[in-house]
Amino acid sequence: MAEISIICKRTVVSTKPVVPRKFNLLSVLDRVMEGNHLRMAFYYDFPTRRRPGELTKKLRESMSEMLSDFPVVIGRLVRNPEGRWTVKCNDAGLRMVEARAKGTVNEWLKNVDREKEMKLIHWEEMFHKPYFWSTFYVQITEFENGGLAIGLSCSHLLSDPTSATIVIKAWADTTLKGEIVSPPLFNPLPSPKEGNKNTNNLISHYKSVIQNSPQISDTKRTTIALQFNQQMVRSCISMAATPNAQDHELMPFEALAALFWTRISKLKGRKSSLVDMSICLDMRKVLGLDKGFFGNCMVYKMVQGDGLDENEVSKAAGFIKEAVSRMESDEVMDLIDWLEQENCENPPLMNGSHLICVSLENGDAYSAVFEENWSLVRVSYYIEPAVGPGQIVIGPSPGIDGPDGRVVAVTLPEDEAEKLLEDEVIRKFAPTVLLGLNKKLS
Secondary structure (H helix, E strand, O other), X not given: OOOEEEEEEEEEOOOOOOOOOEEEEOOHHHHOOOOOEEEEEEEEEOOOOOOOOHHHHHHHHHHHHHHOOOOOOOOXXXXXXXXXXXXXXXXXXXXXXXXXXXXXXXXXXXXXXXXXXXXXXXXXXXXXXXXXXXXXXXXXXXEOOOOEEXXXXXXXXXXXXXXXXXXXXXXXXXXXXXXXXXXXXXXXXOOOOOOOOOOOHHHHHHHHHHHOOOOOOOOOEEEEEEEEOHHHHHHHHHHHOOOOOHHHOOOHHHHHHHHHHHHHHHHOOOOOEOOOEEEEEEOOOOOOOOOOEOOOOEEEEEEOOEOOOOOOHHHHHHHHHHHHHOOOHHHHHHHHHHHHHHOOOOOOOOOOOOEEEEEOOOOOHHHOOOOOOOEEEEEEEEEEOOOOOOEEEEEEOOOOOOOOOEEEEEEEEHHHHHHHHOOHHHHHHOOEEEEOHHHOOO
């Protein structure tokens, strides 16, 4: 196992001063995610040609340039007169940890698990005085014999996975090209229209989560990541498709979500129904927002498993597809309006009550290229803390064999994760185990 040595922790500020007395009010979709935080790891493979620390210095300097366009990232949390969180945009900066590891990045990836990967993603819980607490952290780990890992963590209060990826992409653009190709947009969410409904499926789900606080257990959880190449994904789509469904072809997310929903329900002992699952989707396109919208724009929706069993993958896929298709602008705007009126003072853990399935289909992580000779070989996403029945995160793969390849990361109690790897239906697809539990399907 590669050993990690922490060299230092420092504060990185922007090269341009922030406009004084500027505040950024957080939206209701931001505030409802207060209890969660994100962790991400980006692994780059390249030959070692520089002195130790030289590469980190270059990345630190380009980050300072990039942060000039991200005042929210380097600001600090304060409460406004109404008691709501807002970001005071100042020059406080973000925290950067600089580290080194023995071996190569590829040697690390051969034996990585959840616990080891977390050592590459520095995070600190909110300080009792939030104004002195950095909401974003970056860790750069140089591997002595080749390669580098970039870990980013942040409060979900300020960013969803799409926005966090925007930060990495902007940093990469600044390093490679000297400018940000697609600058972030710090615009408010659309304003609700008059006559919005005070109940719909989305509102009912959020109301249930807010009113029923999850029971947090100390059960040890682990994460496994499975890579499905394009052929495997298309086989899964064929298996999950219903007869005569040419006009309603399943998307990779819908098919893979159905596959893992049914298999996880089986290992949890469900016989005549599937466990209830909450799907999490990016609503930027639905709300007519630009891809560069920065903040939280991912919404959770319940998909109930009543009347389904573990063998009905096609029906499960149909339920998921219907739920996805019905997440329309009016329903999301009704939810935003309801959350504004509700003014929840104690936001719940949105991933704490049900099995969660997160779609990162709209992410653009693998376009984050820092230097021409760098190869981005893997990206990992975590929505923390890991609580509740389990979590499925479905995102793109490096795309070596086609655009439909996907990586499915599943976080479960350790005994259940082991059973999932032994599941006969999963094994038929023969995905590559990228992370956790001996990293192989035997």
